[in-house]
Amino acid sequence: xxxxxxxxxxxxxxxxxxxxxxxxxxxxxxxxxLDTGAMYRAATYIALSNNLGDDAAQLIxxxxxxxxxxxxxxxxxxxxxxxxxxxHAIRQNDVTNAVxxxxxxxxxxxxxxxxxxxIASHGGIVxxxxxxxxxxxxxxxxxxxxxxxVEERAERRFKENLQKGIETDFEQLKVEIAERDRKDSTRQxxxxxxxxxAILLDTTGIGIAAVVAKIESYxxxx
Ligand code: DC
Numbered sequence: 001x002x003x004x005x006x007x008x009x010x011x012x013x014x015x016x017x018x019x020x021x022x023x024x025x026x027x028x029x030x031x032x033x034l035d036t037g038a039m040y041r042a043a044t045y046i047a048l049s050n051n052l053g054d055d056a057a058q059l060i061x062x063x064x065x066x067x068x069x070x071x072x073x074x075x076x077x078x079x080x081x082x083x084x085x086x087x088h089a090i091r092q093n094d095v096t097n098a099v100x101x102x103x104x105x106x107x108x109x110x111x112x113x114x115x116x117x118x119i120a121s122h123g124g125i126v127x128x129x130x131x132x133x134x135x136x137x138x139x140x141x142x143x144x145x146x147x148x149x150v151e152e153r154a155e156r157r158f159k160e161n162l163q164k165g166i167e168t169d170f171e172q173l174k175v176e177i178a179e180r181d182r183k184d185s186t187r188q189x190x191x192x193x194x195x196x197x198a199i200l201l202d203t204t205g206i207g208i209a210a211v212v213a214k215i216e217s218y219x220x221x222x
Pocket of ligand 1: 014015036037038040041099100103128129130131132180184
């Protein structure tokens with residue numbers, strides 16, 4: 001297998017370091033990076049801004065009219081719905097706290113999983129999410145399941161939020177992360193779950209560089 005064609009699936013709970021790690025691996029190996037969580041967040045943003053509740057048909061119609069796309073800037077990846085830049089809006093607390101509900105709707109998952117498979121159809125991709133190894137790309141060449149303690153994940157998210165200027169209460173953040181884990185792991189359709197053939201990596205107390213190096217060495221073995 002040529003490294004430039006590899007499909008790497010990185011799944012795990014909220015703030016386990018998936019996106020940071022996935023971006024670095026994509027850069028090192030010159031692969032596409034797809035943040036599937038950003039797609040569920042963008043769908044949630046559309047649902048909230050149009051007061052759709054959990055009306056899947058209306059949400060899908062709006063997603064078709066305003067497709068989710070990605071761009072790049074010097075500050076990193078940009079996310080659009082139609083022409084609108086929603087990069088910052090989709091990280092706000094209202095979206096974060098509503099996204100588990102929207103991502104539990106089967107029709108929405110079906111629609112976004114289709115879009116994700118299309119993007120991955122030529123290979124050469126690192127995708128991070130909750131169901132990449134189990135549902136989106138069950139035949140991915142390398143599957144990683146990243147975990148870390150709730151305490152450490154809350155610390156990481158707290159620092160990230162500070163940098164982005166989003167005000168957060170640390171204790172509340174811990175409660176919200178644990179609650180999102182619970183919802184994401186117990187939903188009926190494609191719950192957060194380690195694929196049988198995924199490699200489990202606990203990143204508690206381990207620096208990003210070491211995690212990246214480990215995954216890259218697995219990728220080279222593939
Ligand atoms: O990775 P994130 O925290 O930005 O993801 C936001 C939410 O999207 C997460 O709580 C669950 C949902 N999600 C999902 O259901 N399936 C994915 N593949 C990615 C994210």
